[in-house]
Amino acid sequence: MRKDEQILLPSRSDQRCYIMAQGCLKCLKYTMCIANFLCFFDCCGVDNVTDWGDKVPESCCKEKCDSSMPQYKDKGCLVKLKTMFEDNFLTTGISVIVLCIIEVLGMCFAMTLFCHISRSGLGYKL
Numbered sequence: 001m002r003k004d005e006q007i008l009l010p011s012r013s014d015q016r017c018y019i020m021a022q023g024c025l026k027c028l029k030y031t032m033c034i035a036n037f038l039c040f041f042d043c044c045g046v047d048n049v050t051d052w053g054d055k056v057p058e059s060c061c062k063e064k065c066d067s068s069m070p071q072y073k074d075k076g077c078l079v080k081l082k083t084m085f086e087d088n089f090l091t092t093g094i095s096v097i098v099l100c101i102i103e104v105l106g107m108c109f110a111m112t113l114f115c116h117i118s119r120s121g122l123g124y125k126l
Contacts, residue, residue, distance in 0.1 A: 035059040041084070043077040051076070 035057060038044060044060035045051030049072040052060065062071045 038073075038077065041077055041080040042073060043075050043080045044073040045076050046078050047076040048074060 038057065038059040044056070049056055049060055056070075056072060058065050060072045062073055064070075
């Protein structure tokens with residue numbers, strides 16, 4: 001990944017500035033990614049729909065944006081994202097601990113096998 005492609009968003013205002021500065025986002029790939037994110041989390045903007053200014057994407061509409069007064073999703077994505085992380089924190093933590101235990105057991109088994117093979121004289125012959 002090139003340095004200019006890295007996205008570091010340490011604060012909420014930086015996130016909003018980054019997203020809003022992109023406008024419609026130059027690349028369709030990123031536009032589709034943002035649209036899918038908004039649809040999946042059922043949210044709009046970082047804090048709410050006003051983050052988008054006048055250029056609110058269609059994925060922020062509760063239903064189709066055909067009418068002159070469209071209804072937008074009222075919750076921001078930051079709150080939804082925080083809630084998702086909080087809801088899955090325990091599951092993720094347990095998964096990481098289990099994977100670490102499996103790796104340590106694998107290293108113990110490999111070391112035991114290595115010691116057994118080297119003591120028996122069946123090691124590699126050059």
